[in-house]
Amino acid sequence: MKNAVRLFALLAILVMALGACTPAATPTAAPEPTKAPEVAATEAPAPTDVPVEPEGPFRVAVVMPSAINDMAFSQSIYDALVRIQEEMGGPDKFEIVYSEGMFNVDDAAAAIRDYASQGFDLVIAHGSQYGSSLQEIAPDFPETSFAWGTTVDTFGQPNIFAYEAAADQGGYVNGVLAASLTKSSTIGVVGPIETGDAKLYVDGFKAGVAATNPAITVNVNYIGSFSDVALAAEAANTHIAAGADVMTGTAQMVVGAIGKADEAGALWFGTQSNQTSLAPKIVVASQVYHWEVVLSQMIELIQAGTLGGQSFSINLENGGEVIEYNPDYAVPAEVQALAETTIKGIIDGSIKTK
Amino acid sequence: MIADFFTITVLVGILTSGIRLATPYLFAAIGETFSQRSGVLNLGVEGQMLLGAFAAFYVSYITGNLWLAVLVAIVVGALMGLIMAFVSVNLQAQQGISGIGFYLFGLGASDLLFQKLVGTVKIANSFSPVYIPVLSEIPGLGEIIFQQNVLVYVAFALVPVAWFVLNRTTLGLKIHAAGENPAAADSLGVSIAGVRYFTIILGGILSALAGASLSIAQSNVFQQGMTSGIGFIAVALVYFGGWRPWGVLGGALLFSMVNALQLWIQVKGVGIPSDIAVMMPYVLTILVLVASVSRVRGPSALTKPFEREN
Numbered sequence: 001m002k003n004a005v006r007l008f009a010l011l012a013i014l015v016m017a018l019g020a021c022t023p024a025a026t027p028t029a030a031p032e033p034t035k036a037p038e039v040a041a042t043e044a045p046a047p048t049d050v051p052v053e054p055e056g057p058f059r060v061a062v063v064m065p066s067a068i069n070d071m072a073f074s075q076s077i078y079d080a081l082v083r084i085q086e087e088m089g090g091p092d093k094f095e096i097v098y099s100e101g102m103f104n105v106d107d108a109a110a111a112i113r114d115y116a117s118q119g120f121d122l123v124i125a126h127g128s129q130y131g132s133s134l135q136e137i138a139p140d141f142p143e144t145s146f147a148w149g150t151t152v153d154t155f156g157q158p159n160i161f162a163y164e165a166a167a168d169q170g171g172y173v174n175g176v177l178a179a180s181l182t183k184s185s186t187i188g189v190v191g192p193i194e195t196g197d198a199k200l201y202v203d204g205f206k207a208g209v210a211a212t213n214p215a216i217t218v219n220v221n222y223i224g225s226f227s228d229v230a231l232a233a234e235a236a237n238t239h240i241a242a243g244a245d246v247m248t249g250t251a252q253m254v255v256g257a258i259g260k261a262d263e264a265g266a267l268w269f270g271t272q273s274n275q276t277s278l279a280p281k282i283v284v285a286s287q288v289y290h291w292e293v294v295l296s297q298m299i300e301l302i303q304a305g306t307l308g309g310q311s312f313s314i315n316l317e318n319g320g321e322v323i324e325y326n327p328d329y330a331v332p333a334e335v336q337a338l339a340e341t342t343i344k345g346i347i348d349g350s351i352k353t354k
Numbered sequence: 355m356i357a358d359f360f361t362i363t364v365l366v367g368i369l370t371s372g373i374r375l376a377t378p379y380l381f382a383a384i385g386e387t388f389s390q391r392s393g394v395l396n397l398g399v400e401g402q403m404l405l406g407a408f409a410a411f412y413v414s415y416i417t418g419n420l421w422l423a424v425l426v427a428i429v430v431g432a433l434m435g436l437i438m439a440f441v442s443v444n445l446q447a448q449q450g451i452s453g454i455g456f457y458l459f460g461l462g463a464s465d466l467l468f469q470k471l472v473g474t475v476k477i478a479n480s481f482s483p484v485y486i487p488v489l490s491e492i493p494g495l496g497e498i499i500f501q502q503n504v505l506v507y508v509a510f511a512l513v514p515v516a517w518f519v520l521n522r523t524t525l526g527l528k529i530h531a532a533g534e535n536p537a538a539a540d541s542l543g544v545s546i547a548g549v550r551y552f553t554i555i556l557g558g559i560l561s562a563l564a565g566a567s568l569s570i571a572q573s574n575v576f577q578q579g580m581t582s583g584i585g586f587i588a589v590a591l592v593y594f595g596g597w598r599p600w601g602v603l604g605g606a607l608l609f610s611m612v613n614a615l616q617l618w619i620q621v622k623g624v625g626i627p628s629d630i631a632v633m634m635p636y637v638l639t640i641l642v643l644v645a646s647v648s649r650v651r652g653p654s655a656l657t658k659p660f661e662r663e664n
Contacts, residue, residue, distance in 0.1 A: 067465075067578050069474035101465065101578060188621070194628045221620035224632025228582035230378065231613070233573035234371050238617045241367045252577065255475045259574040262477055278475055278575075 057095040058088070058299060061115035062124040063108045065226070067100045070252035073197070074100060075273040077126045080291035084299070087292075102127075103227065109133035116141040121302060124148070128196055134160065138308075145307040147298055150197050152311045161298050162311035163291065167197050167250075167271065168204025169346050170287025170321045172353040174248055174269040175208020176342045177285060179216050180335040181267055182246040188239025188266075190232055190249030190257040191222040198222075201250045201271050201287075204353045208342070211351075219244065229256035236260035258283070276326040285325045285339075293320035317347045359622050362494065369498040371614035372607065373506060374572060378403070378564040378581075379606040380509040382588035383595070384516050385560025387602055390592055391520060392553040393533040393655035394442055397453025399561045400585025401460020402434045406562025408464040411569040411576035412471060415478035420570060424505075427566040428559050434460070435558020439551045446659035457585070465578045472576070480574035481505060505567040512560075516599040529553060533653030536660040546660045561585065594643050596650035608642065609635050 060081060064074040081096045088094040097115070102108035108130050115123045116137060125134050125148040135155045138146050142159060149163035178187050187209060191198045206218050219242055223231045232249070233256035239247055240260070248269035249257050255278060261268045262279040270276070270286030294312035301310070314320020323339065325331060331339075345351035382399050389396045409430040413423035438456055441447045481503035490500035520526040531539035532549040540546050564584070569576045587609070595601025616631040 067469075069469075070577065071475050103579070191628075193632075219621040219623070220628075221617050222628035222632065223617070224628070225582055227577075227579050229575060229577050229580040230568045230572045230584070231375070231582075231617075234375055234614070235617050237374075238367060238371060238614075238621050241363070241370075242618075242621050253580075253582075255575045255577055256573040256580075259477050259480075263480075263482075263574065279477060 057091070057093050058122075058303075059095045059097070059120045060122045060124065061097045061099075061118075061120040062126055063099045063102050063111045063115070063130065064126040065101075065103050065108075065129070066252040068098060070273075071255055071270075071275050071278055072250070072252040072272040074126065074252065076289040077124065077291050079273065080289070080295060083290075084292045084295060087296075105129055105133060109137065112146075113137050113140075116144045116146075119144070121145065122147060122298065131155075143307075145298070145302045147295075147308075152313075154309055154311055156309075158309045159307040161301075161308045163294050163298075164311070164313050165197060165200075165289055165321065166313055166315035166353075167201035167287070167321075168207070168353040169316045170271060170323060171201040171204030172208035172211075172346065172351070173316075173323050173339055173342050174271065174285065174287060175205040175210075176212045177331070177335060177339050178205070178246045178248065178267070178269055179209040179212035180338060181284065181331075182216060182244075184243050184245040185213075185216045186239075186243040186245065187216060187218045188236065188242070188244035188247040189218060189220040190235045190239070190247065190254055191220060192226045192251035192253060193224060194222045197272075198250045200354070205248060205269075207353055212338075223253070225253060226251050227253055229253050232256035233260045236264075236266075240264045240266060274324050276324070276328075280326060280328050282329075283326045284329050284331060285323050288322050288324045289314060290320050290322055293318055316343055359619070359624050364618050364622060366494055366497055368611065368614045368618050370501075371617065372611035373498065373510075374502060375610035375613055376603075376606040377506045377509045377567045377572065378584050379588050379591055379610065380512065380603065381505075381560045381564035381567060382585055383591040383602045383606060384509075384512050384599060385557035385564075386589055386592045387516065387595070387597055387599060388520075388529065388553040388560075389550075389557040390656055391533045391597055391653055392529045392550050393536060393653055393658060393660070394439075394550055394554055395449040395453065395589075395657045396438060396456075396554060396557050396561075397450055397586075397589060398434070398438055398456025398460065399557070399564075399588055400581050400583070401457035401464075402431055402438075402558050402561035403565035403568070403581045403585045404460045404464040404579070405434060406431050406565030407569040407580060408468055408565075408576055409562070410566035411478055412467070414480065414570045415472065415476060418479045420479060420481055423570055424563070424566055427562045431559040431562025432555050433558070434562070435555035436551075438558060439554040442554065442659065443547050443550050446661065449657045449659075461579065468576060468578060475575055475577055477574050478570065478576075480569075481571040503571045505563070505571040508563075509567065510603075513599045513603045520599065525552075530653075532660075533655050536655050536658075537663070540660070540662060550660075561588075564588070590639075590643075593652070594639065594646075596646075597652060605639070605642075609639050612638050 066074040068078040085094040099111040122145045134148050138157050147161040151162050154160045154162045191202050209218050221235045223235050232253040236257035246267045247261050250271050258279050268283045274286045274288045276283045406427040410423040410427040413426045441452050483501045486500040490496040528544050528549050532546050536546045591605040594605035612635040616634045
C-alpha cells in the first residue's frame with residue numbers, strides 16, 4: 001500500500017508538471033483546472049492593478065467558444081487581433097490575451113468578469129451565446145469597453161459594442177462559384193445549428209447557386225452540433241452518396257467534412273477562416289472574416305473616449321469579408337470574372353443576397 | 355414526398371451511415387459493459403476516447419502507419435485504464451467523481467498535446483473501406499455491411515466475443531461474481547482486484563479504440579473535444595442495453611440509424627425542420643429507455659469499492 005501511495009504521488013506530480021509546461025499564463029485564474037485556457041499571445045505582463053496608463057499597450061482580452069486554431073469562427077477573431085497587433089507595432093503596443101474552448105457559457109462569463117476586473121481596455125465576448133452574461137457583467141465595469149458578436153444588439157448600454165458579419169454576402173459569392181464548378185449539378189452543405197451566422201451563410205450560398213443555375217440541387221444538413229467532427233464527416237459522406245461533387249459548410253466541426261471531401265475529391269468552399277491549408281487540393285476559395293476592419297474602428301473610438309453603444313458589420317464593401325482563393329487551385333478565368341462581377345453587384349446593391 | 359424519400363439509394367445510404375456511426379459507440383459501450391459488470395462505473399470514457407483519438411491521429415499524421423496508430427492508441431488506453439483501476443480499486447475513490455476527473459484530464463491533456471505537437475487542424479492518413487471478397491458484391495447488403503473500414507468490422511465482431519466471454523467462460527463468471535457479490539467471490543479465492551483491474555484496463559483500451567475510430571476511420575482529422583459527448587452516450591447505452599453486449603448493440607444501432615436517417619431526411623428536403631430532425635435520435639433513445647429500463651437490474655455491487663474484511 002505504501003508503494004501504491006508513492007506511485008500515486010508520483011503521478012500527481014507528473015500531472016502537475018504537465019500543467020506547468022503550458023505557455024506563459026496570464027495572471028487570471030483558469031476557470032477549468034485541467035485545461036490551460038488563458039494563454040498569453042505575448043509575454044505575460046507584470047500583474048497590474050493600476051488603471052492603464054496612456055503610454056502602456058492597448059490591452060485586449062477575448063473569450064471564444066472553440067480553439068484559436070479551429071479554422072473557423074474562433075480563429076477568425078484571433079487572426080484579426082494578431083493582424084492588428086502587427087500593424088500597431090507588436091506586443092508592446094497591443095497586448096492580446098485569450099480564453100479558448102469556452103463552450104460552457106458559465107465558464108465564459110467567469111472569464112469575461114475576470115478580464116474586466118483586471119482592467120483590460122477591451123474585452124471581447126466572441127459568441128452570440130455570451131450575450132445575456134455580458135448584459136449582466138457590463139454595467140459593473142463602466143470604465144471597461146466590451147464587444148460581442150455576432151449580433152447587432154448593444155443592449156442599449158454605453159460600454160458595449162456589437163459586431164456581426166454579413167455572412168450571406170460571401171456565401172452568395174461562394175454559391176456562384178460552386179454553381180459554376182459543379183459537374184453533377186448537386187451541391188452539399190454541412191451546417192451546425194440552423195441559426196445566426198450559419199443560417200445567414202447557408203441561405204446566402206443557396207441564393208447564389210439559384211441565381212447562377214436554378215437547375216442545381218443544393219442539399220443541406222444541419223448536424224445539431226458545433227463540435228461533433230465525426231457526425232460532420234458522416235454528413236459529408238451523405239452528400240457524396242447523394243451525388244454532390246462540390247461542398248461547403250460553416251462552423252468549426254466542418255473540418256471533419258473537409259477531410260471527407262478531400263478523400264472523395266469533392267471541391268470545398270470555406271467560410272469564416274481561410275481553409276486552404278487544411279486541404280490544398282480541393283479548397284477552391286474561402287470567405288475570410290477580417291474582423292480587424294471593425295475592431296480598429298472600435299479601438300479608435302475607445303481611445304477617443306467612446307466605450308460602446310454602436311454596432312458594426314463586416315461585409316464585402318468595407319473589406320471585412322474577403323474571398324480568398326486557393327493559389328494552387330486554377331479557377332477558370334470566366335468563372336473568376338463572374339465572381340468579380342458578383343462582388344461588384346453585391347457592393348453596389350444591384351444583387352440582393354437574402 | 356415521403357414516398358420519394360425511401361428510394362434504394364437512400365435506404366442503403368442510411369444503413370451504411372448508421373453502421374459506421376455505431377462503431378465508436380460499440381467500442382466504448384462494450385468496454386464499459388465489462389467494467390460495469392465487474393462493479394466499476396467508468397465515467398472517464400470520454401476522456402479516454404479523446405486521448406485515444408489524439409494518439410491515433412498523431413501517430414498516423416507523423417508516420418502514416420495506421421496499425422502503429424491503433425497500437426499506440428491501445429497502449430494509451432491501457433495506461434489510462436491502469437491509472438483508473440488504481441484509483442478505483444486500490445484507493446477506492448468515489449467512482450462518479452474520479453470518472454469525471456479522468457474525463458477532464460483527457461479533455462485537457464489531448465488539447466494540450468494537440469496544441470504543442472500539431473498546432474492546427476490537419477488531415478492525416480485514415481482507414482479506407484475494405485471490400486470483403488464476394489460478400490461486398492451482394493446488391494445493397496454488400497455496400498451496407500461489407501464495404502466498411504476495418505475498425506467497423508472489429509467493433510461488430512466484438513459483440514459476440516464479449517457475449518461469449520461474459521456468459522460462457524470462467525473469466526466471465528468471475529467478472530459477474532465481482533459485480534454481484536464480491537465478498538462471496540473473494541471467499542472462494544477470486545481476486546476481485548485482479549478481475550477489476552482487467553475489466554477497467556480493457557475498458558480503457560476499447561474507449562481509446564473508440565476514439566481512434568473517430569480520428570483515423572470515421573474522419574481523418576483531430577480537433578479539440580471532437581468526441582462531443584459520444585463517451586457519455588456510450589455509458590448510457592450500457593444501461594440501455596441492460597449490461598448485455600447484444601442489448602448494447604441494439605441501442606447503438608438504434609441511436610446511430612436514427613441519426614443517419616435524420617441526416618438523409620435533411621438532405622432529401624423532406625419538410626421537417628432541422629431542429630426537430632437532430633433531436634430524433636435522442637428522443638427515440640429516451641423513449642425506448644423509459645419503456646425498457648424497469649425490467650433489467652444492474653450489477654448489485656456497481657460503484658461500490660471492495661475492501662477485504664480480515
